[in-house]
Every structure is written in C-alpha cells, then in structure tokens.
Amino acid sequence: GIQVEQSPPDLILQEGANSTLRCNFSDSVNNLQWFHQNPWGQLINLFYIPSGTKQNGRLSATTVATERYSLLYISSSQTTDSGVYFCAVVVISGSRLTFGEGTQLTVNP
C-alpha cells in the first residue's frame, strides 16, 4: 500500500514563530488533506489540496503532486495551534484515506 511519511515527528515552538511541516507519499494520489487533531481528539480539516497552493489565514499548504510531497506552513504560531497535524491521502485507484503518523506540535507562550 501507499506509504505516507511526515516530518518532523515532534516540533516545539515559541509563540510567534513560523514552521513548515512536510508530507511525502509513495504513489500518485487524487486526494490529499491536512488535518489538525485538537486535544479533545477531533480531526479538523485544514486543507483539501491534491495539488497546488491554498491559504487560509495564517496557514497555507502546497502540494507538488509530480514530486509526491506536500508542505503545511504555519506562520505566527499561537498556543491554540498545538496538537497533532496529520497528512492523509487517497491513491488514484482507491478510495481509502491513508494517514501519516502525524507531527506533534507544541507552541509555548
């Protein structure tokens, strides 16, 4: 099956810092999403981005499908950004969402 690798596994920032999270995947995909899992366990959809670039406030994401990676940018981080960030993909021939192992982000005040 497809492999989804996220880096770094852990990230600690001071409030106000910027960060970049990376997702590499091993096969062609027709769906790529970035999620934020909050402390209560809910998965919040940040971006649906199988290709191209999108921005939403302090967050932006870029997927280069031909090179099989995606990046999530967080600018001016806030303590509420803390949590686990997941990348998840669906291969072109399939329908199952496969998750990476996540990046645990901690933003300190």
Place this chain on the structure above:
Amino acid sequence: DVKVTQSSRYLVKRTGEKVFLECVQDMDHENMFWYRQDPGLGLRLIYFSYDVKMKEKGDIPEGYSVSREKKERFSLILESASTNQTSMYLCASRPRVAYGYTFGSGTRLTVV
C-alpha cells in the same frame, strides 16, 4: 458546512456487551467510514460503505460489524465488546466525487 455527528463523546461499557456507535451526516454523502485511533498505531480503517446497504471491510474488521440502512446513518457494532476494543473511534463521510473527508468529533470508548 458538512456536519458529521457521533452520538456519544465518551462511552464506558462492560466486557461482553453489545455496543452500538452511531454516526449521522447531513450532506447526502455516499461514502462513510469508521476508523479507530490508538497510540503508536495511528488511524486504522475498520469498515466503509459506498451506499445504502453496501459495506466493505477495512484493515481491521475483526470483532466489528456495520449497518447502513439509511444514507445518512452508518452504525458500528461491537458484537461482544472486549478490552482490546478500548479506543478512540472516528466516523467520516465523503461525497462520491473526489473531495475531502469530513470527520465527526469522535467517541472515546472504554471497555472494562
């Protein structure tokens, strides 16, 4: 916005009980999914459904069954709950055409 509602946020059940986890979506999505999430094991697909009365096994279907009698509702059934089914359960839905998944808020199930 699509809303996916899971009936319970926290649930405690006894070993051997039959447990129903309910999931309802309000956007007429064809596809619905059940995942469980465990520390160190990530999110794993249990079952999914393409349409009413349709179901497909995911990666870890053992000990579970599902029911989809109406398009908006997808139920996960633990026929005889065991302690190794203590986990966070997440439901998701997605329209037929290529688009993003929407997840519910999750159910933390503890089997004692």
